[in-house]
Amino acid sequence: MPLISTTPMLEQAKREKYGIVAFNVHSLDSIYWVLEAAAEMKSPVILQTTVGTVKSLGAENIVKVATAAADFYQVPTGLHLDHCTDYEVIKKAIRAGYTSVMIDASKHPFAENVQQTKQVMDLAASLGVNVEAELGKVGGVEEEVVVSEKDAQKAVPEECEEFVALTGVPTLAPAIGTAHGIYKGEPNIDFDRIEEISKLVDIPLVLHGGSAVPEEDVRKCVALGMSKVNVSTELKNAYSVAIREHFAAQPNSLDPRAYLQTAKEAAKEMVISKIKIVGSEGRISPLTIK
Template identity: 40%
Template sequence: MLVYGQEILNKANKEGYGVGAFNFVNFEMLNAIFVAANKADSPIFVQASEGAIKYMGIDIAVDMVQTISKRYPHIPVALHLDHGTSFESCKKAVEAGFTSVMIDASHHPFEENLEETIKVVKMAHERGVGVEAELGRLMGIEDNISVSEKDAVLVNPKEAEQFVRESKVDYLAPAIGTSHGAFKFKGEPKLDFERLNKVKELTRIPLVLHGASAIPDYVRESFTQSGGDIGSSKGVPFSFLQEAVKGGINKVNTDTDLRIAFIAEVRKIANNDKTQFDLRKFFAPAMEAMSKVIVERMEILGSANKV
């Protein structure tokens, strides 16, 4: 069942669990997400970036979600624009049928970010659509980073309080030390949970963790054994994800783990049977591997059996 994003996250915020937000770029990824949600009995966010929308076509992306959601009418699902870069991009997504959008103006100064977010919130709320915004910059925290350097890139809790109050945004992504991709930390993983707790205390709204892929050992090994190379990549440990949820995170973005798990299976088939060219033989096990990762994530975040 396709619902507005705030319906899913307000419930998660009230009951204290996290909901996985999983990126997709094609039918196979989207189908794997829904299969996992059905198996875990979990609400979901399915999200597409501007690049994914350009690849699929916005009409195709919306149609696929609407169609597959009818197959699982008991599963609450929000279709989310991930990292919308402009008012125009968010407006286009809302008009196309997205039920949640993110305006990412975090690279701008605070006042400009606030101004752009207010515009998007006004537009989206007229159609009932939930809005996410971001404060701070995504980057791994190094052990030797100074307090002033942390304050320069991570979210300022007092600014978050002002931002939420004035923008009326529905959910906020506060930068607390994660980053996108497979290489999140150069040293030991480190997140600023104290800062997160303060943001939650001051805002009380659902919070979002970006760059939250964990790169579990079994996913890494599968990728490596198939001939892949992700070097010294480091994801966010499961214990950190659970601590983040305890600190007020209610939406947890995951993309890299899905890609790695999917490609590992495709590469295995290609390596094991060089005569194979039936796409179904490649994609069926890839979808199954991805669904396994997603179900595990739902259980860790606490969204399993929350439908």
């Protein structure tokens, strides 16, 4: 089964009012356990990598492993490059076989964000590659992208409408009060803003900073039109904590198969729980595997 564009996946999710989770993978083995969990849940899924992960593992290697895993588990799988500010890196990812890319020009003025997004659209649209853009500024840290609390800004609904009309972008990540990483307090999600944006733009919206958001809040975001839910920190933490606990209990353990299996099972539980929250369990269909 080849990797597929996330555009039809997310359009179907929007129509049927469920979500698809985009899981950040940081190693080649994590690709397999994310898809193993998705296969058990019969759920379409998006594998997502940061620019740092691409630099570490290589775009071609990621594509080859993701393609092999999607074929092995027979799971409709998209492969997304997240929060990229460099057009050349986006080009390399698309050439390697990524089926979705994010151009993050949200730190620039509106007109510059439009221009950079249109440049990526000109490259990606004819190839069937999904493009995601951001309006407003999601706070927190996503590897190279750092936005302080004072600089975080929520998206303006009318600007979202204008932005989509000018760029033709098929997915949009509006800043609505979430943050990257684990929250210091309770997330302050602006549900009214999501609803207003959804009424103005008829495309799937993306929830950034999905880690540690309460389940009921995630479900409400999905119901309001946020069809893609990004999860990174919680998944990474579950994997790492399991390894630490393994060595705390067995300090002389030397077999990687033992501690990596422990970490895999912990991470799989996290993947399964997130799939259940967004409602994509059992959603594999002829459309999602095209």
